[in-house]
Amino acid sequence: xxxxxxxxxxxxxxxSSAFPQVKHVEMRVEGMT
Amino acid sequence: MKQHLGRQSGxxxxxxxxxDGKVGIVPKEDARIDPAGLLKxxxxxxxxxxxxxxxxxxxxxxxxxxxxxLQTEPNRSFALAPNDQSKALEPLAGTPSIVTVRGWxxxxxxxxxxxxxxxxxxxxxLEVQKKE
Numbered sequence: 001x002x003x004x005x006x007x008x009x010x011x012x013x014x015x016s017s018a019f020p021q022v023k024h025v026e027m028r029v030e031g032m033t
Numbered sequence: 034m035k036q037h038l039g040r041q042s043g044x045x046x047x048x049x050x051x052x053d054g055k056v057g058i059v060p061k062e063d064a065r066i067d068p069a070g071l072l073k074x075x076x077x078x079x080x081x082x083x084x085x086x087x088x089x090x091x092x093x094x095x096x097x098x099x100x101x102x103l104q105t106e107p108n109r110s111f112a113l114a115p116n117d118q119s120k121a122l123e124p125l126a127g128t129p130s131i132v133t134v135r136g137w138x139x140x141x142x143x144x145x146x147x148x149x150x151x152x153x154x155x156x157x158x159l160e161v162q163k164k165e
Binding site (some may be wrong): 021 | 034055057058059066068072075079080081082084088089090091106133
């Protein structure tokens with residue numbers, strides 16, 4: 001049971017670190033008050 | 034505008050610098066952020082966007098029409114505008130390699146008073162930060 005839990009945790013962490021993503025967005029804007 | 038953007042899905046925080054007109058958006062951990070939606074929300078709030086720059090991590094793929102694209106999620110990709118940087122990424126198309134790139138997703142055309150983004154946004158890669 002402990003092994004299964006460990007596998008699930010490892011699986012989730014591997015999936016989240018391998019998941020491609022948009023990391024940052026920056027905009028230059030005009031007319032902002 | 035800050036509230037408008039903060040309400041968009043996937044947005045963790047919005048930093049606005051009035052001094053230089055820059056808006057920084059940090060996505061949430063799951064990063065299901067929609068840059069096109071952010072662009073539209075900004076225009077809807079009455080502010081004109083001069084340029085939008087993103088840093089994204091993903092795989093290089095070819096889309097249905099054979100163009101290079103950066104796939105950031107299983108169902109989301111950004112077509113790459115052809116330039117020297119995108120040419121350098123061409124050999125990675127279809128491979129499991131993951132790249133982190135920074136580039137323009139939108140840039141205001143000169144001469145237009147109130148340009149609104151039309152059609153598909155293309156990513157002009159400025160810098161390849163990392164290849165994994």
